[in-house]
Amino acid sequence: MSLTAIAPDLRLLFVERTHSRPLLVDPGDRATGSRVGGAPPQAISADARRCARCGAALLYVLTLEGDVLGEVVARARAASLLACGGGCLGPDPVLGEGHASMVVVHSPSARGAATDWQWAPGGRGLSAGALELDPDPALDAVQPGDPPEWASRAWPAPPPRRGSKVGGPPGFLRGPPAIAKEAEGLGFLCQIADDLGAIECEARTFLLGGDGAFYLHGRVDGALPSLDDVGGFSQF
Numbered sequence: 001m002s003l004t005a006i007a008p009d010l011r012l013l014f015v016e017r018t019h020s021r022p023l024l025v026d027p028g029d030r031a032t033g034s035r036v037g038g039a040p041p042q043a044i045s046a047d048a049r050r051c052a053r054c055g056a057a058l059l060y061v062l063t064l065e066g067d068v069l070g071e072v073v074a075r076a077r078a079a080s081l082l083a084c085g086g087g088c089l090g091p092d093p094v095l096g097e098g099h100a101s102m103v104v105v106h107s108p109s110a111r112g113a114a115t116d117w118q119w120a121p122g123g124r125g126l127s128a129g130a131l132e133l134d135p136d137p138a139l140d141a142v143q144p145g146d147p148p149e150w151a152s153r154a155w156p157a158p159p160p161r162r163g164s165k166v167g168g169p170p171g172f173l174r175g176p177p178a179i180a181k182e183a184e185g186l187g188f189l190c191q192i193a194d195d196l197g198a199i200e201c202e203a204r205t206f207l208l209g210g211d212g213a214f215y216l217h218g219r220v221d222g223a224l225p226s227l228d229d230v231g232g233f234s235q236f
């Protein structure tokens, strides 16, 4: 895809990275589209994934689809996040430092049957959505086309948004880890941070984030990251 063919909002989010869309969680449940908690999507509900550390079933946390990521980015796929709910975590399910997690890419599908690896036992969940485009300061204040003397200036760059968001620059990820992702041909898609807080559903709590974020990166193809090849990891 040529740069000129990319929709203006996707350019700002994933190419120029001057803007992001804050993620939010809505208490209203829905069975399709981007969502949090509840029974896992039918496409992945047949088999539990196991934690590589403790062997416990990974809990289904959330699914992001094209309604949040952009249909051109999602490419008719969905990305679901799973995190360990077992013994390597301590008393509460949490997406945080040192806690096992994984991302599974699958066909978009509605919630399947209830499993024993969902954090709300009855299967009720929440909706995930994203707000409108919001300016997001870039990590590097010196942009192409800026006067050359700016490159040597100790520029007081404001940090990128560190809350949960889609697009823009990653919030906490700096230095070699960020450079390594780009070198692998991956682009930042979204992050889940502690502003989403402790999500309670059916009297069970799942803590999203700590002092850092969970990052989702996708293979860059035609200037945009996509769900064709996805990696997820946390940095706290």
Ligand SMILES: [Zn+2]
Pocket: 051, 052, 053, 054, 055, 056, 084, 085, 086, 087, 088, 089, 100
């Ligand atoms: Zn575990």
